[in-house]
Amino acid sequence: MLQYAWLVLVFPLAGVLINAFFGYRLGRRACGALATVAVxxxxxxxxxxxxxxLNLPAEAREVHLALWDWIVAADLHVGLSLxxxxxxxxxxxxxxxxxxxxxxxxxxxxxxxxxxxxxFTYLNLFIVGMLLLVLADNFxxxxxxxxxxxxxxxxxxxxxxxxxxxxxxxxxxxIVNRVGDFGFALGIMLIxxxxxxxxxxxxxxRAPVTLQAGGAVATAITLLLFTGAIGKSAQIPLYVWLPxxxxxxxxxSALIHAATMVTAGVYMVARTHVLFALAPVSSAxxxxxxxxxxxxxxxxxxxxxxxxxxxxxxxxxQLGYMFLAVGVGAYAAGIxxxxxxxxxxxLLFLGAGSVIHALGGEQDMRRMGGLFxxxxxxxxxxxxxxxxxxxxPPLSGFFSKDEILAAAYHSxxxxxxxxxxxxxxxxxxxxxxxxxxxxxxxxxVSHEAAHHxxxxxxxxxxxxxxxxxxxxxxxxxxxxxxGFLEPVFEGAHAAEAGGLPEAALIALSxxxxxxxxxxxxxxxxxxxxxxxxxxxxxxxxHRLLYNAYYVDYGxxxxxxxxxxxxxxxLARSFDLGVIDGIVNGVPALVSGMSRRLRGWQSxxxxxxxxxxxxxxxxxxxxxxxxxxxx
Amino acid sequence: MSVPVYGYVAxxxxxxxxxAIGVLVRRNVLxxxxxxxxxxxxxxxxxxxxxxxxxxxxxxxxVLMVMAVAAAEVAVGLALIVTLFRHQGATDVDEVSLLKG
Numbered sequence: 001m002l003q004y005a006w007l008v009l010v011f012p013l014a015g016v017l018i019n020a021f022f023g024y025r026l027g028r029r030a031c032g033a034l035a036t037v038a039v040x041x042x043x044x045x046x047x048x049x050x051x052x053x054l055n056l057p058a059e060a061r062e063v064h065l066a067l068w069d070w071i072v073a074a075d076l077h078v079g080l081s082l083x084x085x086x087x088x089x090x091x092x093x094x095x096x097x098x099x100x101x102x103x104x105x106x107x108x109x110x111x112x113x114x115x116x117x118x119x120f121t122y123l124n125l126f127i128v129g130m131l132l133l134v135l136a137d138n139f140x141x142x143x144x145x146x147x148x149x150x151x152x153x154x155x156x157x158x159x160x161x162x163x164x165x166x167x168x169x170x171x172x173x174x175i176v177n178r179v180g181d182f183g184f185a186l187g188i189m190l191i192x193x194x195x196x197x198x199x200x201x202x203x204x205x206r207a208p209v210t211l212q213a214g215g216a217v218a219t220a221i222t223l224l225l226f227t228g229a230i231g232k233s234a235q236i237p238l239y240v241w242l243p244x245x246x247x248x249x250x251x252x253s254a255l256i257h258a259a260t261m262v263t264a265g266v267y268m269v270a271r272t273h274v275l276f277a278l279a280p281v282s283s284a285x286x287x288x289x290x291x292x293x294x295x296x297x298x299x300x301x302x303x304x305x306x307x308x309x310x311x312x313x314x315x316x317x318q319l320g321y322m323f324l325a326v327g328v329g330a331y332a333a334g335i336x337x338x339x340x341x342x343x344x345x346x347l348l349f350l351g352a353g354s355v356i357h358a359l360g361g362e363q364d365m366r367r368m369g370g371l372f373x374x375x376x377x378x379x380x381x382x383x384x385x386x387x388x389x390x391x392x393p394p395l396s397g398f399f400s401k402d403e404i405l406a407a408a409y410h411s412x413x414x415x416x417x418x419x420x421x422x423x424x425x426x427x428x429x430x431x432x433x434x435x436x437x438x439x440x441x442x443x444x445v446s447h448e449a450a451h452h453x454x455x456x457x458x459x460x461x462x463x464x465x466x467x468x469x470x471x472x473x474x475x476x477x478x479x480x481x482x483g484f485l486e487p488v489f490e491g492a493h494a495a496e497a498g499g500l501p502e503a504a505l506i507a508l509s510x511x512x513x514x515x516x517x518x519x520x521x522x523x524x525x526x527x528x529x530x531x532x533x534x535x536x537x538x539x540x541x542h543r544l545l546y547n548a549y550y551v552d553y554g555x556x557x558x559x560x561x562x563x564x565x566x567x568x569x570l571a572r573s574f575d576l577g578v579i580d581g582i583v584n585g586v587p588a589l590v591s592g593m594s595r596r597l598r599g600w601q602s603x604x605x606x607x608x609x610x611x612x613x614x615x616x617x618x619x620x621x622x623x624x625x626x627x628x629x630x
Numbered sequence: 631m632s633v634p635v636y637g638y639v640a641x642x643x644x645x646x647x648x649x650a651i652g653v654l655v656r657r658n659v660l661x662x663x664x665x666x667x668x669x670x671x672x673x674x675x676x677x678x679x680x681x682x683x684x685x686x687x688x689x690x691x692x693v694l695m696v697m698a699v700a701a702a703e704v705a706v707g708l709a710l711i712v713t714l715f716r717h718q719g720a721t722d723v724d725e726v727s728l729l730k731g
Contacts, residue, residue, distance in 0.1 A: 606654050610654055
């Protein structure tokens with residue numbers, strides 16, 4: 001069973017090829033069904049792999065599959081090889097499971113789009129890339145998958161490329177990711193320069209010997225790798241692409257920009273935990289950036305009015321949590337939060353998509369309200385996801401978030417824990433705000449939209465229901481989950497308990513969630529405190545948050561415009577003057593010189609013969625003179 | 631009584647000069663070819679003269695060799711001339727100036 005693990009890649013790849021070449025000929029239904037079935041088969045195969053892995057004893061659950069050589073050049077040997085261990089299987093199941101549900105959902109959501117075959121081709125291609133990323137057994141193959149999902153992200157953000165904002169958002173995502181990927185590539189090169197190999201097993205085995213713990217090389221490698229994670233997982237300062245990525249179709253936002261691709265950075269840090277263990281400085285940086293991003297994005301989400309943007313900033317914030325976890329060495333907790341987040345955030349996005357679909361494209365929460373009774377399934381599942389992300393027990397988010405906060409607290413870094421706790425309160429607040437504005441209170445829906453208001457078709461509501469169940473109960477498997485991942489992260493134990501007892505920590509995080517929800521309820525449901533009045537009292541703060549701290553504006557000013565000016569100058573002065581000057585100057589010089597030589601070529605035989613004779617006379621004379629002198 | 635060696639050499643030089651001038655001034659390909667032959671034979675004469683003066687066979691051997699090469703050269707040269715004539719209906723070398731720069 002396990003040696004056929006590569007089949008999980010084959011199903012979606014077949015889907016890509018068939019849909020790319022025959023998608024439109026198959027027709028809308030067959031095309032979507034094929035793409036969905038391909039991913040579902042991958043998921044089933046993944047379950048088989050999980051079963052195969054569980055049959056092995058815990059310490060033997062690490063299977064390396066060398067399929068064939070990919071690159072062989074001098075010292076560089078890179079195989080197309082897969083690594084099947086608990087970590088990659090968890091990722092595999094999340095990607096294909098959530099992926100299959102979102103594919104199913106897309107069948108309904110993209111029902112009227114004329115470009116359905118292109119959509120499903122990209123979506124399947126994304127699954128292939130993501131699986132390659134999580135199953136790779138060496139850094140280069142991981143990088144291949146990393147770039148493949150980046151490409152799919154670009155293609156799908158700009159899916160409606162006729163819209164300029166969508167095309168621009170796609171470009172922005174791609175270019176911002178380039179910055180991070182550059183660091184990642186440097187990190188991989190440094191690994192090769194240090195270890196002479198790129199295979200995970202070899203690098204991790206040699207790392208404790210080759211690298212000096214806390215040394216410069218270990219820190220440099222891990223910081224460079226983390227640079228890649230910053231780009232892909234939208235952390236400060238490279239998070240700016242993710243809110244704009246909401247220009248893509250909503251299933252794409254759910255799959256790529258919430259559940260799977262953006263968590264690749266967390267996965268990568270967890271995968272290379274052996275290296276991070278040797279670089280405490282890097283781990284501290286990871287935790288600090290994660291925590292900072294978590295609270296930073298949460299404050300922005302407080303005032304956004306576009307429902308998808310709220311969710312986008314929420315995703316950035318939750319990714320910050322995951323980095324906080326892996327930064328303090330709680331890798332299993334980070335991956336667990338990754339998993340539960342995939343469930344409830346995908347659910348939130350799909351629910352938002354269902355609302356947008358029902359309202360005919362409306363995304364502004366100020367023109368929603370009172371939808372709970374109209375959209376029953378969407379409403380109920382959205383409420384489940386809301387309670388899950390807010391951290392209300394016994395839903396999944398409570399367990400995973402609490403685990404992270406406890407790990408942060410026990411790591412001895414109380415400020416990080418405190419910020420995390422405040423962020424939990426903020427999260428509960430902004431999500432409650434979104435729920436109250438969207439589903440409860442008075443309807444502010446426009447007449448036209450209210451007329452068309454309808455619950456989504458079953459292809460969309462079934463995934464919602466399944467994800468809602470998962471988001472609700474996934475937390476109960478916390479200890480089994482951690483036990484399963486245990487062998488992967490052995491030796492990376494978080495510090496033991498101390499200080500406040502466990503129960504107090506739990507009570508505090510629940511309290512934060514309850515306070516957040518209660519405050520939002522008072523402000524947006526009871527209207528006891530008018531949010532407008534608070535906004536009016538500190539207008540500059542409101543503007544600052546609404547415009548996301550003007551970071552985009554700053555980047556535009558400090559990075560984009562100077563580069564643009566430089567490019568303009570290069571195009572106008574340097575390219576036209578110097579480059580074209582050289583290109584045109586060389587032939588001009590040659591033809592000018594040859595024009596003078598051309599007279600020699602008269603074409604008359606006797607002219608040539610005459611020069612021959614002269615030549616002979618000269619050579620002979622010289623020879624004779626020389627003979628004489630010797 | 632025998633002719634001294636410088637007599638042969640002088641004759642040879644004269645023949646060579648006539649040939650060279652012919653190559654330079656004539657325009658008819660056929661005549662130019664003949665002039666080339668004249669130059670070859672002038673050289674042959676010089677070789678024979680020096681050979682007999684030094685009582686060596688090398689000169690005669692070289693002359694035989696030159697004659698063989700000249701025969702081959704004439705065959706090729708005549709074939710070229712025939713082709714040239716067919717191609718442009720003249721044997722004037724100044725007509726053939728396609729390589730003019």
